[in-house]
Amino acid sequence: MILEYFQYEFMQRALLSALVVGLCAPTVGVFLVQKRLALIGDGLGHVALTGVAVGFLTGAAPVWTTLAVTVAAAVVMELLRSKSKTSGDVALAMLFYGGLAGGVYLTGIASDKGVANLQQYLFGSLLTAGWSEVWTIVVGGAAVAALMLVLRPWLTAICADEQYARVSGLPVAALNLLLLVTTAVTVSVSMRAVGILLVSALLVIPVVTVQQFTRSFKATMFAAMAAGFLISGAGVLTSAVQDVPPGATIVLIGVAVFVATAVIAALTRRVRQTRRGHLPPEGEPLEVELPAKA
Amino acid sequence: MPVLNVRGATVSYGGRAVVRGADLAVAPGEAVALMGANGSGKSTLIKAVAGLVPLAGGSIELFGTPQRRFRDWKRVGYVPQRTGAASGVPSTAAEVVSQGRLSHRLLGTPPRRADRDAVARSLAEVGLADHARCSVDTLSGGQQQRVLIARALATDPDLLIMDEPTVGVDAETQAALAAVIADRIDAGCAVLLVTHELGPLTDRLDRAVVLADGKVVHDGAPPRPVGEHADPAHQHAHPHANGHSDSDDLWGGK
Numbered sequence: 001m002i003l004e005y006f007q008y009e010f011m012q013r014a015l016l017s018a019l020v021v022g023l024c025a026p027t028v029g030v031f032l033v034q035k036r037l038a039l040i041g042d043g044l045g046h047v048a049l050t051g052v053a054v055g056f057l058t059g060a061a062p063v064w065t066t067l068a069v070t071v072a073a074a075v076v077m078e079l080l081r082s083k084s085k086t087s088g089d090v091a092l093a094m095l096f097y098g099g100l101a102g103g104v105y106l107t108g109i110a111s112d113k114g115v116a117n118l119q120q121y122l123f124g125s126l127l128t129a130g131w132s133e134v135w136t137i138v139v140g141g142a143a144v145a146a147l148m149l150v151l152r153p154w155l156t157a158i159c160a161d162e163q164y165a166r167v168s169g170l171p172v173a174a175l176n177l178l179l180l181v182t183t184a185v186t187v188s189v190s191m192r193a194v195g196i197l198l199v200s201a202l203l204v205i206p207v208v209t210v211q212q213f214t215r216s217f218k219a220t221m222f223a224a225m226a227a228g229f230l231i232s233g234a235g236v237l238t239s240a241v242q243d244v245p246p247g248a249t250i251v252l253i254g255v256a257v258f259v260a261t262a263v264i265a266a267l268t269r270r271v272r273q274t275r276r277g278h279l280p281p282e283g284e285p286l287e288v289e290l291p292a293k294a
Numbered sequence: 295m296p297v298l299n300v301r302g303a304t305v306s307y308g309g310r311a312v313v314r315g316a317d318l319a320v321a322p323g324e325a326v327a328l329m330g331a332n333g334s335g336k337s338t339l340i341k342a343v344a345g346l347v348p349l350a351g352g353s354i355e356l357f358g359t360p361q362r363r364f365r366d367w368k369r370v371g372y373v374p375q376r377t378g379a380a381s382g383v384p385s386t387a388a389e390v391v392s393q394g395r396l397s398h399r400l401l402g403t404p405p406r407r408a409d410r411d412a413v414a415r416s417l418a419e420v421g422l423a424d425h426a427r428c429s430v431d432t433l434s435g436g437q438q439q440r441v442l443i444a445r446a447l448a449t450d451p452d453l454l455i456m457d458e459p460t461v462g463v464d465a466e467t468q469a470a471l472a473a474v475i476a477d478r479i480d481a482g483c484a485v486l487l488v489t490h491e492l493g494p495l496t497d498r499l500d501r502a503v504v505l506a507d508g509k510v511v512h513d514g515a516p517p518r519p520v521g522e523h524a525d526p527a528h529q530h531a532h533p534h535a536n537g538h539s540d541s542d543d544l545w546g547g548k
Contacts, residue, residue, distance in 0.1 A: 034383040150402045157393045160385065164374055167344045168397040168449065169367025207383065215429040216386040 005240040014126035015236045017137045021190040022232025024141035026224035027148035028186050029203030034159040041200030043095035044187045047073040048196045049103030052121045057110040070184035078180050124195030124247030140189035194247040205254035212265035295358045296321050297453045297484045302352035305342050312338045314508040325485040330505035336488050368397035371451030375458050387441045388426040394448030416444040419474050436463045457488045469494040
């Protein structure tokens, strides 16, 4: 039955890449959500389109041109955000417009060099990935996850309270840049799996799903990795059974899981509140003097 | 040598001078309040001291080193003005307080025993030892403020800078915080406190600097409380303490 699908090597490759991306993308996403930059993955995804088009134009491997272009965009975005008065969402808007326009423009110039391929980058094409591409994903994913796990306390500090982090003398600018560059690497490396337009989903959805139940940052990070792993795995299996594109299936399952857990979380909160009978938080004294009962 | 020496500091926002030629010095172990009405420039001056806004003129020295070249920020504990409830990804109180130890750790290294001890000690000092593993989002406003103060204490500062730490904190917690800060002052820590009200925290002050319209208009004895607060017998025992004042629990309640 389901195992039958995995006697094909292309299915093994698809599953392996999806699982690695699902496991590693949330380690970056947890900081982006904390920093309220949940859409940055999508923004860099649009820029990646320009990167792919540069690849078509120059004949270089799209993974590497995408990496170069997204990293450059991440650096420019961070400089805009920190050095000028441009706010984060304005810088993000520029990424969306500029990236999309650049991709379409450059593909137009390179129109004789396989534009039909653009769609496989937009929406992902796990099933056509070769082993060398799978290993790029595995190595890149492992490097990203290791870096994020080791630097977790520092990155948490700059994402939660940047001003405090500056006063404690942490290298805030360097860490901000590192986070954005890592995001760029994640987007470029995982575009094969879920596609440029959907990669943001694997950065963000596992994190916002599990954070409804977790109390600590550390637990959120690890639970999000597990959730990303499961969602990606389930997506590839479902898409194999139904013969539909894996990227879109992964994202739809993620969205469905998020909506379901949001409803469950709201219900459990309500039940708990009713049971507690609306007691004030413990340890807080009442602010008024109650009249003594005569 | 003063731990903090501000000379003729001028800070402007968009061409408008908010702080105009302010002088401010804090000696080792001294407790100084920076006071003034809303908009007097006191928060801006403190942000300049912390290096968060650039100076348009004048100079700032920390522990005898010009601020531009000062790197020993772990000697400074900073309590920012609380801005709304923290949201986004949940963090426990212990995780927030451990941010105060990051400047003691080499980038990428795990916490040592001294770091973990400092976090536990600071949480206990502000009466939140039992809440170490609670998500900060679920704590009350006063408790969140105590978490931020614990974070500043965890760095074992020689200079503690606090920006309006008692806004939204009930009277009893203020009194308990005042005791915690007084302990640190006794241990030799200098304190620079921004406030616009007199309260338990201001009782222990050595000096007050009052700003008005960006200029220092008073530098000397702290303003005296008036009314019933001026009564030497007044112990800041508020009505709702109601006979529980003999309780040995500093934090009233749990």
